[in-house]
Amino acid sequence: MKQADLSLDEADQRLLRALQRDASISQAELAEQAGVSPSLVSRRLARLKEAGVLRAVVGLVDAERAGLTCSAIIRLSAISSRA
Secondary structure: OOHHHOOOOHHHHHHHHHHHHOOOOOHHHHHHHHOOOHHHHHHHHHHHHHOOOOOOOOOOOOOOOOOOOOOOOOOOOOOOOOO
């Protein structure tokens, strides 16, 4: 399905907003938050994935809490290319 073939209605937009808040919720919770039935959630998510609207469902890691912090000092030099 191409993007031009897909129009997002209010239910799609509510589903996407709920997923952006918390992608780890169950489809039943997602249905409740979006005000639609769980079976509709399943069909809509499949359609949004197929159309490329929903590319991935990911977890956001708090780098500091996970101990993944790092510091970097970067020095840049620019050479003028004017002749």
